Amino acid sequence: xxxxxxxPSTLSVQEGDSAVIKCTYSDSASNYFPWxxxxxxxxxxxxxxxxxxxxxxxxxxxxxxxxxxxxxFSLHITETQPEDSAVYFCAASRAGSxxxxxxxxxxxxxxxx
Amino acid sequence: xxxxxxxxRYLVKxxxxxxxxxxxxxxxxxxxxxxxxxxxxxxxxIYFSYDVKMKEKGDxxxxxxxxxxxxxxxxxxxxxxxxxxxxxYLCASSLVGGASYTGELxxxxxxxxxxx
Numbered sequence: 001x002x003x004x005x006x007x008p009s010t011l012s013v014q015e016g017d018s019a020v021i022k023c024t025y026s027d028s029a030s031n032y033f034p035w036x037x038x039x040x041x042x043x044x045x046x047x048x049x050x051x052x053x054x055x056x057x058x059x060x061x062x063x064x065x066x067x068x069x070x071x072x073f074s075l076h077i078t079e080t081q082p083e084d085s086a087v088y089f090c091a092a093s094r095a096g097s098x099x100x101x102x103x104x105x106x107x108x109x110x111x112x113x
Numbered sequence: 114x115x116x117x118x119x120x121x122r123y124l125v126k127x128x129x130x131x132x133x134x135x136x137x138x139x140x141x142x143x144x145x146x147x148x149x150x151x152x153x154x155x156x157x158x159i160y161f162s163y164d165v166k167m168k169e170k171g172d173x174x175x176x177x178x179x180x181x182x183x184x185x186x187x188x189x190x191x192x193x194x195x196x197x198x199x200x201x202y203l204c205a206s207s208l209v210g211g212a213s214y215t216g217e218l219x220x221x222x223x224x225x226x227x228x229x
Contacts, residue, residue, distance in 0.1 A: 001172075009153065036218075043117070043203055043220025044156070089155060099144075099169060101218070103156040 002027040004092050006104030013080050014112050021107045023090035024072040030092040033066060033073045034101075038087040048075070051095065080111045116140070119204050119221040126228050132191040134224050136204030143209040144216060145187035149173060150201040150223070159202075162187055163209065194228045201225050 003026040013019045025033075031052035036044035050057045050064045050073065057064050061080075066073040073092075077084055087108050093101040120135040138145065144163050148156040148171075158171030160179040168179050176198060180188045187206075191198055202224045207216030 004155075006155070034217075036220075041222065043205070043222050044218070045220070046217045049217075099146075099158070099161045099163075099171075101158075105153055105155040 002030055002092055002100065002102040004090060004102050004104040006090050006107060008107060009105065010108045010110070012110045012112060015080060015082060017080055019075075019077045019080055019084070019109055019111075021075045021088055021090070021109070022072060023074070023092075023104050024070075025092040025102075026071065027092070027094075028071065029094055032093050032095040033064070034091050035062075035064060035075050036089045036091065036103075038089065038106075040086070044087075044089055077109075080109075082111050082113055085109060085111045117204055117206055117219050117221040119202075119224045121224050122222065124224060124226050126194050126226065128195060128228060130194050130228075132194050132226065132228075134189040134191075134202055134204075134226070136187045136189070136221055137185050138187075138204075138206040138219070139185065140206060140208075140219065141184070142206035142216075142219070143184075144207045145181065146205040146207075146218065147171075147177075147179060147187065147189045148203040148205065150203055156203065159189065191226075194226075196228050199226060199228045 006023045034049035037047045038044040063076045090104040117138045147159040161169045162181040178190045204221040205218040
């Protein structure tokens, strides 16, 4: 089955700096890669996703890049703000199969004022 | 606004007790899920249901069962709770997608279970 590895497990950045979280996956058939953000005391929430037919996707201050050859994808947050502090999870699956979504181990991002 | 509600935010149970975790969604979603969240292990799928009375085992079903008698409600049952089931439990729901679509998961706020 799919195995998703996520690094780093914790990340601290100064407000205004950029943050990068990296994930690798094992199943070359995976073609859908979402990122979820979990704020303290809340459930995870989808913030951005990418499919294997594109290499990069942006939404305001967040972007995701995908390298299918190397089987890794990354989340980039620019101009970080205190409200970006949260746990971030990457995931991978084959499109059309929500059951087969495999999550990474999570990254605790802390944005220092 | 979409909503997944988990009835209990915090529970403390004793070893051997039967535990029910309830989840209700108001979005008419076909799929419902139970995940377990542990530090350093991410989210692991316990059980998945794609329709009323239908269920599939996830990656860690041992020690758990589920019930889905109505479309909006999905229950997780620990028949005999053990200390290694102390964890955060997350319920989620999603629409059924086509072959090229994976439905966004909508999560509840979680139920933190402590088994003494």
